[in-house]
Amino acid sequence: MTVTRPMPEEAGILKFLEICSSVYSDDAVSQSIEAQRAQYDALCARFSPPIPDGLTFADSIIRGVPTRRYRPSKVTTPTLLLYLHGGGFVVGSLESHHAICAEIAEFAGAELVAVDYRLAPEYLWPAQTDDGFAVLSALAESGQRIVLIGDSAGGNLAAGLAIRTTQAGVSGIAGQVLIYPALGGDLSKGSYIEMAEAPGLTTADVAYYREVLRAPQDDPVAAPLNSASVKGLPPVFITAAAFDPLRDDARNYAARLAKSGVEVWFREEPQMVHAWLRARHMSEGARAGFRAVCEAVRRFVNS
Template sequence: MTERPMPSEDGILAFHKRCEDFYPADAVDADIAQQRAWYDALCAAFDAAPPAGMVKADGLVAGRIPVRRYRPAAPTTQTRLFYIHGGGFVVGSLESHDAICAELAEAAGAELVSIDYRLSPEHVWPAAFDDCWAVLVELLLENRPVVVIGDSAGGNLAAGIVLKARDEGLKGIAGQALIYPGLGGDLVSGSYVDMAEAPGLSTVDVAYYRDIYGAPEEAVHAYPLRAEILAGLPPAFITGAYFDPLRDDARAYAARLALSGVPVDFREEKQMIHAWLRARFMSEGAKAGFAALCAAVRRMANL
């Protein structure tokens, strides 16, 4: 039997243990309501107070899409950040990534908008994508630059709407930050094999989330790695986790962007697992990775 790949950093191992106390490794076998209840409890366990002076306001875009706006006490730029949460297109909400969004807004000195897009299986492709696209268009219509950010499934949605913006000639995206994104790799080679049983996310889990999302194979904006042309996209910051079946999606997309002439800042967190953003107060590697993400977003927002 092949030995399960595991990092050696104590902090990330403690994080993984704490996660599994809330969200079992076989969570995808449970019904959707149970998965969401477990995920909500997990997120609450890693919650943190917002930075001093941070103002939050909930509202709707297009009369139906819930968003949350974050304004730091002392903004330094007119650029807005648009954050799209992860969760396999199945779990997650405005609450699940609330602290992460607040800290990113503070670090960048920029207002941030997060989205509560429709989830599968109640709303399959292209519902989540359409919601994210509608919010992006609304932000761009306000004639202020936008940095699009997403983690995991949110990284997929972020990359997809940035591709569509280029395809439709929309201007104003100052950058994209993709955090351990799932971008449409083949599931049968590279990290999908080497890290098939990695802690926090397995290749079987990835296949489950893709299946429940229901995007057809020809939907290039759902599988950004399959896009034939990547030239003309905005600058990118891409960070992957070594112990993650999605690792090679991040590597491959960063390489293809660079070969297409797109400015790319790529990091791979060598001791990290999927979802390491939540470990930023438990793990030195996650703390360093989050600091690099914040610095990259700040650079893109303040150009």
């Protein structure tokens, strides 16, 4: 039986996918960890424009975790942004999301701290959330409000940290911005079936990353969708891509949060694929989606 790959129609995103295929192979997850990281680094470099003029950044270690702190040309708020990068918990670094973090910080007028959490398979769960929590706890001690931001695997970490801080009684989380997050949905249902062969990320890829990470899917920090309760969580902006097996994770989490009384903004990009953040300078849909993300961040920092 031939499986038809679902494809968007927007010219900009199709060009983006064409470039991606020339740099990052469709079967990347079948290759060695080293090869995956090398290809991902090359892909990120291909879509990494110069950072905004006047913005500065510096690397530092916070409680044993490497971080990078961005300071925009004009800081207009004391609220901090904490960014957790995507990459399936296997690839990605401070460099992979450098321009993305810089542009968000500049738009929001807020300092942003990016977390270089440990990667699998060298470090299994909960190393990744522990690193994020260590940095978050250190920043929270200063009394500053914090907005959690993450894409894909980083969206999982950001959502999990919101739950973890609530459990630990850590206050000061002003909001969450979750960008096509992986939240622990059932791989045999919904978009995991409908978009199983979507470009950019397949359901088989998601299964691979879960297997590598070995996170317990009954733990709410690892799989927020499976949390017994989501009441009392900080307000959240969630954006999903229509052509993405993770789409229903975002849809279902937004619906569950809203039902529990959490303030939620949900947006679904009808022509976007997973990882559309990198297409923000060449696709109209991605450009609009990225602006919505930045506006959500700015709304939280000014709320």
